[in-house]
Amino acid sequence: MKLLSRKKRDYFKRIQRFRELPRIKLNSLKNRKNENHRKASKIDKPKVIIDLKFASHITILNPKLRKKLRKITKKFREYYFRKDVCLRLNFKDTKQMFSDGTLYLLAELETLTLINPDITFGIIPSDEKIVNQVLEQTGILKLLKQSIKFEDDEFDESVKYWNYSSGHNSEIDSADSMLDDFDEILSEDTSKNIFTSLTEALTNCHHHAYEERRIPTETKSIKKWWLFSQERDGVLTVCVCDLGIGIPRSLTRNTSNVKEDWFTRLKGFIKENKGKYDKDSAAIKAAIEIGNTRTNLPNRGKGLNQIINKINTMCDHRASIAIYSNKGSYIINRGFVTDLPTTDIINGIAIPYTESIEGTVIVWQIPLDKQNQVEALVTSDE
Numbered sequence: 228m229k230l231l232s233r234k235k236r237d238y239f240k241r242i243q244r245f246r247e248l249p250r251i252k253l254n255s256l257k258n259r260k261n262e263n264h265r266k267a268s269k270i271d272k273p274k275v276i277i278d279l280k281f282a283s284h285i286t287i288l289n290p291k292l293r294k295k296l297r298k299i300t301k302k303f304r305e306y307y308f309r310k311d312v313c314l315r316l317n318f319k320d321t322k323q324m325f326s327d328g329t330l331y332l333l334a335e336l337e338t339l340t341l342i343n344p345d346i347t348f349g350i351i352p353s354d355e356k357i358v359n360q361v362l363e364q365t366g367i368l369k370l371l372k373q374s375i376k377f378e379d380d381e382f383d384e385s386v387k388y389w390n391y392s393s394g395h396n397s398e399i400d401s402a403d404s405m406l407d408d409f410d411e412i413l414s415e416d417t418s419k420n421i422f423t424s425l426t427e428a429l430t431n432c433h434h435h436a437y438e439e440r441r442i443p444t445e446t447k448s449i450k451k452w453w454l455f456s457q458e459r460d461g462v463l464t465v466c467v468c469d470l471g472i473g474i475p476r477s478l479t480r481n482t483s484n485v486k487e488d489w490f491t492r493l494k495g496f497i498k499e500n501k502g503k504y505d506k507d508s509a510a511i512k513a514a515i516e517i518g519n520t521r522t523n524l525p526n527r528g529k530g531l532n533q534i535i536n537k538i539n540t541m542c543d544h545r546a547s548i549a550i551y552s553n554k555g556s557y558i559i560n561r562g563f564v565t566d567l568p569t570t571d572i573i574n575g576i577a578i579p580y581t582e583s584i585e586g587t588v589i590v591w592q593i594p595l596d597k598q599n600q601v602e603a604l605v606t607s608d609e
Contacts, residue, residue, distance in 0.1 A: 274347060277306070280317040286328035287551055287588060288564065290580055296328055297582040300335040304442065307342045315349035316371070322353075324361045326389075326455050326466045327551065327590050333367055334453045334468045334586070337393070340370060341449045348373060360386040365455070385459060392454045396433055399426055405456050412458060414596045420537040421465060421593060425454070427533050428467050428589055436471020438480065441585055463593045470586040473553035474531070475510035492517050507555025508577035515557070534589070535559070539572045542594045552587040554580045563592045 279302060282295040306312045339346065348371040352359050359375050360382045362368050368375060381387075392402035399406070399422075409418045429452055437450045455466040471477075478493060496517055497509045504512060515531045531550065538548045538559065547563030550556065558576040560567050567576055 274311050274313040276313050276315055276349065277302075278315050278317060280319075281321045283320055283322045284325065284328075285321060285323070285332060286325040287331055287584055288325070288327060288549070288578070290578065290582075292328070293580060293584075294582045296332065297584065300332065303335055303339045304444070306346055307339065309343070310345040313347045313349055315351065317351040318353040318358060318362070319351050320354070321358050322355055324358055326457060326464050327549070327588050329361065329365055329367075330453055330455045330466045330468045331584060331586070331588055333365060333370070333391075334451070334470050336367065337370055337451070337453070338449045338470055342447050350375075357383050357386055361389070364389045366391050388458045390456045393451055394429075394454075395451055396429075399429055402454055405454070408456070408458075409463070412463060412595045412597055413593065417541050417593065417596055420541050421463075421591065424534045424537045424591065425465065425467060427530070428452075431530060432467075432469040432471065432587070435477040436469045436473075436587065438477070439472050441470060441472055458595070461595050463591075463595060465591040465593070466588065468586065468588045473507075473583070473585060473587055474514050474550075475507045475553050475555060478510050478514055489517075504577045505555060505579035507553045507583075508557055508579060509555070511550055511552055511555050511557040512575070512577070535572060538591065542596050545594050547592040549590045550587070551584060551589075553583040553585060556580070561592075563590070 279299045281299065282292055284292050285296060287293045287296065303314075306314065350362075350368070350371060350373045352362075352375050356377075360377070363375065363377070364382060364386050390405045390408070392405055394401045402425075406418075406422060409421060413421065432452045433450075437448055441448065449470070451469070453468045455464075457464045479490075493510075493513055496513045497506060500509045500512060511531070515535050535548065538546050545561055547559055547561045549558040549560075549563060556576075556578045558564065558567070558570070558578070559572055560570050560576055562569065564576075570576055
């Protein structure tokens with residue numbers, strides 16, 4: 228059999244390519260059409276709209292209202308990794324937003340957006356103008372990339388003094404302007420005490436809150452704290468939140484640096500107080516009363532013990548504090564909650580909850596005392 232020459236072989240290859248050219252072009256055209264179709268489908272595919280309706284009051288203090296708020300924030304987890312969802316937040320029937328529930332909601336919303344940047348939101352405004360102003364003033368509308376038109380720029384007195392800050396570590400630098408405002412309305416001692424308390428709260432958050440997964444299915448942890456402040460009717464309200472493992476879980480973590488007698492003392496304390504406090508609330512009280520810290524580490528803060536002691540010396544024993552963590556709470560009430568009895572530093576009120584916020588929220592209420600201090604100086608001079 229005679230072999231083909233190189234020239235003949237090249238010739239037949241060119242003929243073959245020439246004959247296949249229409250098919251190659253056709254396949255290329257089909258591929259481009261399919262790619263364009265996929266892109267168009269991705270752009271034009273409508274998102275699934277999920278309606279989430281909020282209660283009349285947004286707070287984590289009242290057990291029933293807390294349960295309603297938690298029903299919504301737990302739903303957020305279902306959409307951590309879905310790209311085809313639009314959450315429509317319905318505030319139509321919401322009448323009032325309290326600092327504790329509002330900050331907690333903001334923290335949950337921002338966590339959702341950081342985990343899933345593809346998620347989108349819609350909003351149904353409240354029938355109450357003040358609620359819509361709160362959504363604007365606290366940065367919730369900006370976070371959701373939504374806007375509401377207001378008839379005028381002048382917000383209600385109960386809204387316009389809300390301030391907001393957040394951060395990722397134990398430093399409070401991002402809240403410097405807020406702290407400067409405290410100096411204007413609080414005496415030097417009170418301002419120093421609230422600064423120490425806030426720093427301690429953020430230190431606890433940084434060192435303890437995010438040491439474990441918040442939920443079993445968590446794949447990404449947003450290690451942040453969130454902070455609100457508001458001055459109104461002669462009272463400064465300060466609220467700090469983290470979405471970590473909570474005080475009760477943090478206390479029971481067994482690490483190499485835990486003091487030898489810690490767990491024995493903790494178990495005994497909770498058993499001793501179980502008649503008066505539920506388990507999580509007893510754990511919060513234990514964190515306050517059993518020493519300064521559960522570890523032997525010299526660089527750690529002094530914990531809730533220091534926060535509570537600072538509160539006790541503020542404003543002639545008129546400052547209040549509420550600590551909510553997981554299913555527990557501990558409230559030193561000196562007017563903070565009008566329908567609860569007033570308490571001293573030892574016998575705080577504990578409200579047990581069926582719903583865990585899976586995190587910690589601390590609220591201070593501090594009477595403004597700079598004015599009184601100035602008035603006292605003027606009187607003494609006379």
